[in-house]
Amino acid sequence: MEINHWHCYENMFSSRQFEASVTTVWRSGKISGEMHLSTGEEAITAGTVLQLQAGDAMALDHRGTSAMLMRGVDPFRLLREFMGKSDGLCHGQGGHMHLFSKRHLAASSGIVGATGPAAAGFALANRALRPGSVALAFFGDGAMNQGMLLESMNLAVAWRLPVVFICKDSKWAITTLSASVTGGKLVNRAIGMGMPATSIDGTDVEAVWKTASKSLIRARKGKGPSFIHATCTHPEGHFLGDPLLRIARHPVKEMKKVAGPMIKSAIHLQGASILKRSGSLATVTTLIGKTARDQHFSGKDPLSRLRRQLKKENGRLEKLENELINKNQAVINRALAAR
Ligand SMILES: Cc1ncc(C[n+]2csc(CCOP(=O)(O)OP(=O)(O)O)c2C)c(N)n1
Structure with a gap:
């Protein structure tokens, strides 16, 4: 599938707007507990999730908001879930880290590394029930030292499962610099297990799109999993309120x-x-x-990077942004007004 930059920008901008509003709501005390944003990861999400088809599945980590939005989950139900309300996506029982939508074949987990087994399970079911469909596994660099993720990568190769493993490398796992606890290059681990692996700049949506496209075609053809290593930066640090x-x-x-x-x-x-x-x-x-x-x-924002490319059509860009700002605000107002 060819990339449509405007479509990517629309999704990335909407996700950023939604998370900016989530930040405000969280600061007002209406969302309890920690809040992990996917801000900074939008190009990785757009370059992969927007290529999914009906029947494809995704396993998400504790930063699942942008993927859920880009897959078409209702933002009203997402925010209500974050607020712990019964009309939320999971009836207010999951919170932002444990999201699930059967209709979208999407599940998130706060257990680091759990997206490996979940995506392998999705892929096994997909192969049996919906041949030609795939599963995405998203995780951070910290998860690359988790046994269950490495075990599922190994099994995915052995069983030729249609999975695309996507490592969003922010260099940090909370306050631990990944390099201080990680041996070797991450791509080499995947290559060692027998799957193709590519390292890319995760702020470049086009690079993500092209790499993901190859991995998806391979998985759909029954040739097995691949590994994408995409770098990114979380502007807020690990969670909202992180003193960095x-x-x-x-x-x-x-x-x-x-x-x-x-x-x-x-x-x-x-x-x-x-x-x-x-x-x-x-x-x-x-x-x-x-x-x-x-x-x-600075210099690591995927949204500004794509915006610079689209700025030559400034009128169209500003019109789109204004529409998306208003659309987001209407959803937020409705979610905050609901009981
Ligand atoms: C199995 C497990 N161990 C530890 C934790 C605590 N924990 C939550 S997030 C996190 C760091 C994750 O780092 P990374 O996978 O790189 O993701 P990032 O938050 O940087 O996106 C840790 C250790 C957990 N949730 N699950």
Whole structure:
């Protein structure tokens, strides 16, 4: 299937909008617990999920929102699920990490590595019940050290299962730098098991699309699984509210110069009242957090990358974005107004 950049952008933009709204709702306290966003992964999702056909399945990790949206799951039911409401996708029982839709053959899990066995199971069923259909397995680099994922990759090769294994490599597993606990190159593990493996820039939707297209054709023809290693960055860190401690441990040079004196002056004994000073300290830390986030994501945003390509048709682009913003806002308003 040929890539349609506008269709990809529409899906990526809608997902980003939805997750920006989820962030606001989460901050307001209407969603409890941790919140893991798929923001930063949109090109990987669009380049794979938008190529799926009826009968194809997908196993998603704790960042399943963009894939669910791009597969056509109702955003109203997703947000209501996140809010723990009975009219949510899973009647409010799953939350954002444990989503399931039988109609879309889609299941997510917060258990790291669990998408390997789930996708292998989907693929086994697909081969028997819906020949020619496939299953996608999404997981992070952290999952590549999980036994059950490696076992299912091995079995998928041995049984020639129609699976595409997609490793979204953000380099980090919460606060652990993957390189510090991982031997060798990830693609070599897949190659060693006997499946083709390709490493790509996961912020480039076209590269993802082309690679996924080859893997999907191969799987549909009954030739077995493949492995895609796609790099990405999560601008928010591991979860919403992540203080990006790891960035503080590897400070950006500029920030290091500015942060110290700013904090020192904010807590200086003389001058304004303690209340004012603690207020300004909060402003300083928020600013530092934002700077860290911006620098951390700079040049690694799949959405801005595709947007630059489409900007030559600026009128069309802005019209589309406005329509999608309004559409998203209407869904959010409806979800927040419902009881
Ligand atoms: C089996 C298992 N071990 C540990 C955890 C705790 N945990 C949750 S997310 C995470 C890191 C996952 O890193 P990665 O797979 O790279 O995904 P990312 O969050 O970076 O997208 C860990 C260790 C878990 N949920 N499941």
